[in-house]
Amino acid sequence: MPARMLFAERTNRTVRLAATMLFACSGMGMTTGALGGTPRPEVIYGEDNRLDLFDAKLPDNLRRLARSTAVLMKSSDLTPNSSRAGYLHVQSETFGDAMELCPSEPFREQPSAGFCSGFLVGPDILVTAGHCMDSQTRCDTTSFVFDYGYIDSATDLSSVPSSNVFRCQSIVAQELDNDTRSDFAIVKLDRPVTDRAPLKYKKDGVVDEGTKLVVIGHPSGLPTKVAGDSTVRRSDASKPFFVANLDTFGGNSGSAVFNEETEEVEGILVRGDQDFQFVDGCSKSNVCAQDSCRGEDVTRSPVFAEYLEVDDRQTEVDTLTTGDLDTPIPDNDSTGVTQTLNFTKSAEIAAVGVRVKVQHSFPADIRVSLRHPDGTVIDLGSFGVYKDNPKPANAAANRPPVIAERTFGLDGVPVKALRQLRLRQASGDWKVKVSDTAQVDSGKLLEIELQVKTYLP
Numbered sequence: 001m002p003a004r005m006l007f008a009e010r011t012n013r014t015v016r017l018a019a020t021m022l023f024a025c026s027g028m029g030m031t032t033g034a035l036g037g038t039p040r041p042e043v044i045y046g047e048d049n050r051l052d053l054f055d056a057k058l059p060d061n062l063r064r065l066a067r068s069t070a071v072l073m074k075s076s077d078l079t080p081n082s083s084r085a086g087y088l089h090v091q092s093e094t095f096g097d098a099m100e101l102c103p104s105e106p107f108r109e110q111p112s113a114g115f116c117s118g119f120l121v122g123p124d125i126l127v128t129a130g131h132c133m134d135s136q137t138r139c140d141t142t143s144f145v146f147d148y149g150y151i152d153s154a155t156d157l158s159s160v161p162s163s164n165v166f167r168c169q170s171i172v173a174q175e176l177d178n179d180t181r182s183d184f185a186i187v188k189l190d191r192p193v194t195d196r197a198p199l200k201y202k203k204d205g206v207v208d209e210g211t212k213l214v215v216i217g218h219p220s221g222l223p224t225k226v227a228g229d230s231t232v233r234r235s236d237a238s239k240p241f242f243v244a245n246l247d248t249f250g251g252n253s254g255s256a257v258f259n260e261e262t263e264e265v266e267g268i269l270v271r272g273d274q275d276f277q278f279v280d281g282c283s284k285s286n287v288c289a290q291d292s293c294r295g296e297d298v299t300r301s302p303v304f305a306e307y308l309e310v311d312d313r314q315t316e317v318d319t320l321t322t323g324d325l326d327t328p329i330p331d332n333d334s335t336g337v338t339q340t341l342n343f344t345k346s347a348e349i350a351a352v353g354v355r356v357k358v359q360h361s362f363p364a365d366i367r368v369s370l371r372h373p374d375g376t377v378i379d380l381g382s383f384g385v386y387k388d389n390p391k392p393a394n395a396a397a398n399r400p401p402v403i404a405e406r407t408f409g410l411d412g413v414p415v416k417a418l419r420q421l422r423l424r425q426a427s428g429d430w431k432v433k434v435s436d437t438a439q440v441d442s443g444k445l446l447e448i449e450l451q452v453k454t455y456l457p
Contacts, residue, residue, distance in 0.1 A: 045245035045290050048106060050225040053149045062214060062226050065263060067196045069256055070144040071114035071218040072132060078143055078165060087159040095220055102282035110222050111157055117217030118144055119199055119256035119265065123192040127304055128254030129270045130176040133185035136413065139168035144189065146196065149224030157223055166190055173307040173414045181297070182240040183270040184304045199256060201265035202301040206237045215246045215269055217255025228260060233295050240303045241270065243295035248272060257298045265301050272296035314456040315350045318343070321449045329358070329434060331442040336435025339448050346427045347454035352418050353410025354380060354450055356434055360443025363404035367437045373428025378417045380408040382437070401443055410451050426452050
């Protein structure tokens, strides 16, 4: 199995994305009980409605919408094409080989090159599933490729125009919530997309049960597929997702789910039932009746829409810094070290950012919190993620220290909880606490920077 498949949502005999596994097993992604059945990703409902872009049955309006969708690929799978200037070679294997498909399976000879899907909502803003874009490291190693589909049956997809390939600059916002099962990510691209229109998306309200849907994305990392003949099964206003009978597979995560009538994006495909059954030595698509199996979960568009609100009020940023601290951080002690920064301007907050610099022998032990002058405490997060960089079981106390820094919030790692400070008064004493949450390793706090963006009068 190619390395890129480690990013994908594969089932049965294949490797599934580690973050997705944690998401599902924790009860956040795929559920049993009311939704029915064992939790697994995606399935075919009724007839297989997936169509290539050249299919005569596909209406032109859906081809137009498909131009604003993209496949997520590992950047390392895209290399300069020495024989074709301005193009990048796409490293891939066939869908059939990647999934050990039975001979009767559709699209088995097509390339399986991607691991998730996404769609354009602004000139340089793209939306995908939260488990597809769960860290800045993932952002730094991912490319977004538009027009990766069969315009005609002979389209050569072994290479793609470099003008259609965009890199991830930063994660604007991301949720992968264990309690609510909200799952989305908003990404800022490295440059504006100028040759296609951002998609319209639902900004408020709840989609009605029975609404007809269409999904456009990259099932199993395949070239663009459009699938209709689907409806909303359950739409509980108290949940951040609805359930539909969409024909989707691993790789469709992050796909735009459209209202067939309005052409608005109703949500993001994030999880569902089982893709394949391994029968007689090969994988065969799992098929359910239109009204059976658990259904596919779709994060509602209004959940991410609030992060895309256009705020045309003028702002300015003030920065407070405490440097040359060289303050020891107590090891394995939640009390930590607290620094106070006094902000004197009386103005409404637009956004906040905190940068912390430490010297530590294992920076992933460090956790940071921020206290607003009114007493509200925001847990900003840690310096690292143990699943990506686990501490060795035989960790030694004499590991050499390193200099590390991390920015939370404004121009850094998105922190949803910081949004609750918006429109509050900025003046007063802000407190930043830095603590070491694990034993063995230790270090010092070197510098703290507080950035407060405020609205001009």
